[in-house]
Amino acid sequence: MHLMSAPITTEDLRQRILNKDPLALSRLITLVENHRPGYDTMLDKLYPHTGNSLRIGITGPPGAGKSTLVYQLAKSYRQQGKTVGILACDPTSPFSGGALLGDRVRMHEVADDPEVFIRSVASRDSLGGLSATTNEVALLFEAYGFDIILLETVGVGQAEVDVMHCADTVVVAIVPQSGDVVQAMKAGLMEIADVFCINKSDQPGANLAEQSLQQLLSLTMRDFSNPIVQTVASKGEGIVALNEAVEKHQAYLGSDGQLRRRQERMQKMLKQSVEIRLQQNLWDEAGNTLLEKFSIEVTAKQRPPFAAVDHLLNQVTPTS
Ligand SMILES: Nc1nc2c(ncn2[C@@H]2O[C@H](COP(=O)(O)OP(=O)(O)OP(=O)(O)O)[C@@H](O)[C@H]2O)c(=O)[nH]1
Ligand SMILES: [Mg+2]
Structure with a gap:
C-alpha cells in the first residue's frame, strides 16, 4: 500500500498559527504577502483573534539606528516577559538594501529567542501596497498572539511613511546632525510622530537637536506633548526612557483614543483593499x-x- 501524507491545508495552518507554530506563521505570511488565493478568507477567519498586541512603529531617516532601536526595544520587552514580533518593511528599498542581513547578525541575541519572530515584508505593487501588506502581516502577528509588534520602516517617501498608520504608537528616530530635523519635517514625519527619539546622542549636537525639535513642536497645536528621548541605541542607553515615552503615549490615548486610532486604520485598510481589488479586477x-x-x-x-x-x-x- 502506498502511504501518502495529507497535504497541509490552509485550515491546518490556521490552527497551527493559533497554537503558536512559527513555521505556520512563516508560511501564512508568504500566502498573505503574495496575495495567493485564499489569503483573504484566511485573514477573515483569523480576524476574531486579532487586536491584542501593541504595535510600535519605528521610522526615521536611513541609518538613524532604527534597527538597533528595534533590537534594544525587543530585548527590553523580552526582559519584561513579553513576546515580540518584528516586522521590517521594504528591505528591498534602495535606502536600506542589504541591511536586513546585517540586522539579523546584529540581532542574533533576540533572533535566537523562540519568543521573538523577525520577518521582513516587501511589496511590489503600488497603490498603498506596502502599508496594506504590512497591516495584513501585522494581523497575522496578532493572531499568533505577540504582546508587542515592532514595525520598522525607513521614513523617506509616502509609501514608507504610510506604513506607520499601521502602528498604535509611532516613534520617529533622528540623529543629532544638523539637518535631520528639517529632513524629517520634509518627509512628513513630524505629523505622524507620537514620540521622538534622538538616537546617536553620543555624537555632538544632541541637546541642540532636542532644542530645535522642541521649538518646532511649540509652533504647532498639539493635544499631546510629544516626548523627546535621547538614546544611544548601540549601547542600550535611554531605552527605558523610550519605553516610558511609548507608555505615556498609550496612556494619553486611553482605550477610546486607541479604538479611534484603530478605526481610522481600518478605514484606510478597507479603502486600500477595495482600490487594490478594483485595480486587479480591472x-x-x-x-x-x-x-x-x-x-x-x-x-x-x-x-x-x-x-x-x-x-x-x-x-x-x-x-x-
Ligand atoms: N554612534 C552610534 N551609532 C549607532 C547608534 N545606534 C546605531 N548606531 C549605528 O548606526 C548604524 C546604522 O544603524 P541601523 O540600526 O542599521 O540604522 P537603520 O536606521 O536601521 O538603517 P536603515 O534601516 O538602513 O535605514 C550601525 O552601524 C549602528 O551600529 C548610536 O546610538 N550611536
Ligand atoms: Mg534598519
Whole structure:
C-alpha cells in the first residue's frame, strides 16, 4: 500500500498559527504577502483573534539606528516577559538594501529567542501596497498572539511613511546632525510622530537637536506633548526612557483614543483593499485586451476617450 501524507491545508495552518507554530506563521505570511488565493478568507477567519498586541512603529531617516532601536526595544520587552514580533518593511528599498542581513547578525541575541519572530515584508505593487501588506502581516502577528509588534520602516517617501498608520504608537528616530530635523519635517514625519527619539546622542549636537525639535513642536497645536528621548541605541542607553515615552503615549490615548486610532486604520485598510481589488479586477487579461482595443479606437477618433473610460469601469464586476 502506498502511504501518502495529507497535504497541509490552509485550515491546518490556521490552527497551527493559533497554537503558536512559527513555521505556520512563516508560511501564512508568504500566502498573505503574495496575495495567493485564499489569503483573504484566511485573514477573515483569523480576524476574531486579532487586536491584542501593541504595535510600535519605528521610522526615521536611513541609518538613524532604527534597527538597533528595534533590537534594544525587543530585548527590553523580552526582559519584561513579553513576546515580540518584528516586522521590517521594504528591505528591498534602495535606502536600506542589504541591511536586513546585517540586522539579523546584529540581532542574533533576540533572533535566537523562540519568543521573538523577525520577518521582513516587501511589496511590489503600488497603490498603498506596502502599508496594506504590512497591516495584513501585522494581523497575522496578532493572531499568533505577540504582546508587542515592532514595525520598522525607513521614513523617506509616502509609501514608507504610510506604513506607520499601521502602528498604535509611532516613534520617529533622528540623529543629532544638523539637518535631520528639517529632513524629517520634509518627509512628513513630524505629523505622524507620537514620540521622538534622538538616537546617536553620543555624537555632538544632541541637546541642540532636542532644542530645535522642541521649538518646532511649540509652533504647532498639539493635544499631546510629544516626548523627546535621547538614546544611544548601540549601547542600550535611554531605552527605558523610550519605553516610558511609548507608555505615556498609550496612556494619553486611553482605550477610546486607541479604538479611534484603530478605526481610522481600518478605514484606510478597507479603502486600500477595495482600490487594490478594483485595480486587479480591472487589469486582468480581458481588461488589458479591452484597453488596447479602446486605445486604438480612441486614437482613430472612433470612440471618445471618456466613453471608453466609462466602458472600462463597467467591466469591473463585483466580487462575490
Ligand atoms: N554612534 C552610534 N551609532 C549607532 C547608534 N545606534 C546605531 N548606531 C549605528 O548606526 C548604524 C546604522 O544603524 P541601523 O540600526 O542599521 O540604522 P537603520 O536606521 O536601521 O538603517 P536603515 O534601516 O538602513 O535605514 C550601525 O552601524 C549602528 O551600529 C548610536 O546610538 N550611536
Ligand atoms: Mg534598519
